[in-house]
Amino acid sequence: MNEVVEKVVAGDVRTVARLIRDIDDGVPEVREILKALYPHTGNAYVIGITGAPGVGKSTLVDQMVTHLRKRDKTVGVLAVDPTSPFSGGAILGDRVRMQRHSMDQGVFIRSLATRGHFGGLTQSTRSAIDVLDAMGKDYILVETVGVGQDEVDVVKSAHTTVVVVIPGMGDDIQAIKAGILEVADIFVINKADREGTDKTLSDLRLMIDMDHKKYEEGSWKPPILKTQAVFDKGVKELLEEIEKHGKHLIESTGGLHVRRKKEKVRDELVEMVKSRLYEEVVNRLILTGEFDRAVESIVEGKLDPYTACDDLVIPKLDL
Amino acid sequence: MAQGRRIRIMVAKPGLDGHDRGARIIARAYRDAGFEVVYTGLHQTPEEIVEAAIQEDVDMIGLSSLAGAHKYLFIRTVELLREKGAEDIVVCGGGIIPEEDIPMLKEAGVKEIFTPGTPLGVIVEWVEQNVKPR
Incomplete structure (x- = not known):
């Protein structure tokens, strides 16, 4: 066990890959390993990226990785795709958009399947975050399957949560409205060259403004950004906004250990x-x-x- | 849907071949058989495939080639796995592979080759019998 812990902390890719597999497969022995790894966590900045299917989350993540690597930051990516409720199998395709980073030793990408309700989904994703954190990744990007599912919980344990929408989703925005206002720290309108971008922008702005009571003096009001991830437009600005949000967290909570804030700890422990x-x-x-x-x-x-x-x-x- | 080991497979398209209909159909068949399939997309080098397979901790790599470069691409993939100490990952291949190339590919360590016309059921059954979650 100690050997595994040492190897993870040293950043050994095979050990990390195998440990995440064991977590996912529910091998009981991993509990002790995770206990021993926990003191090594708390240094990574965790970014959750969520939104409906097809809005461009994977492409956005891919571009964010490129920008973070330019700043010499190491990155871990967890990309979650749905498990078929019929066969229990899954096609994990997020990697297609990120595969150009596969030879980069500073990037670790892992595809995870939701495995229905039976796999302790939120738990295994959260534990995988801890592993990548202990491995020493500076940033961990967690791409979810979509708003409205259990995944929102995972995003809650991120430092910054980015909610991605696309123009012309009118009714869909209505549908996810209840959930996203609570989890979004930053809104991104991707594919912003499409018709209806301004309408979506004003819809979102209205939504945020209607919640004005929540945003008192000194609290964080989610900015809305326009991006075209495929053309790398707006991604740099997104990272700047994430950085601002990080600074805000430090100033308002006194540190980056947001995941150890009482309510977060409470949420995590309930799930666990x-x-x-x-x-x-x-x-x-x-x-x-x-x-x-x-x-x-x-x-x-x-x-x-x-x-x-x-x-x-x-x-x-x-x- | 109980917990436990689940077979994870990487379906990969090495080389400059741009046709992935076959690979996608295979991926779908694997999913329907209850496997977790990581798809890499087109135009991958063996190096990229092996690196990704290790990060994803897959049990098998299925390589698809329709453009004639299978001799280099398949064998290189097997070699790289060996170099990385990951030879326990099973490699099989499919696509337009001439009969006369199959013995040399197998000798190099490619476990099985599936040529056009192979029923999906046969391929799935082969995986069930030859690939065990590690």
Whole structure:
């Protein structure tokens, strides 16, 4: 175990790659390794990039990596794509846009699948962030599958969250409105050469302004940027804005350990306990066959799901 | 959908060949078989493929070539994996590969070659039997 920890801290790519795999596959031994790695975390700046499918998140991440490398910063990328609910398989295609960085030793890119609800999704992404942090990456970019899913939670543990939209998404913006206002530190309108950019800009501005109570004196009001990621337009400005937000965090919280701020720690711990309980209880119920028996009883009309749930959970938790 | 090891495969297009319909269909078949597939996109060097495969911790690399450079590209990929101590990653290939090239590719360490007309089911079954999550 100590050997693994040492190798991760030394930045050994194979060890890191294998450890993330073990985290994802739910190998129980990783818990001890993660405990030992934790003291080595807290130095990376974590940026979450989220938005609907097809808005250009991967392309934006690719350009951000290029800019960060020009500043001699090392970068870790976690790109999450959805798992097929039918087969459990996944096509992880975010890498296609970033593959030009694969030979760069200062960049580590890893594709992750959501693995439905069963993989402790938020947990494994969060742990992967810790691993890349301990590995010594200066910046960690986390690209999510899309707003409105569990991924928003992961983004909550980022220092800066960038929400990407594209022009002409009118109704879609309406749909994600509730979630994004809470998580966005910066808005990006990508593909800003398209018709409707100004309309989207004013929609977003209105949305932010309507929430004026939230933005009192001295608090961070999310800026809205226009980008054309494919042509590397606006990306430099985006990084400048991220830097500004980072400075704001330091000034307002007294340090970059935002992830150790009480509410963040609370959020993370809730997620961690949830997925651990899930692992311990649900997996055991599935293994012993109790779960399937309950399903049968409900199907046959012998039992209602509420009673079944009580019967399954109460004895396990000693309630 | 229980936890546990899941097979991860990289589908890659080495060289200057610009046709990836086949590779995409294979990727889709792998996904439907329950594998996690990392797709690299077009125009990759063996060096880029091997580096990415290590970062992604895949169990197998599937190389697709329709442009005739498979002898160099496939063999170079196997060599690089060996140099990096990652020879436990299985390499197989597919595409327009003349029959007479197959023995030398296999001898060099390419585990299997799939030529046009191979049913997807056969390819998936081969993976299930020959690739184990490491």
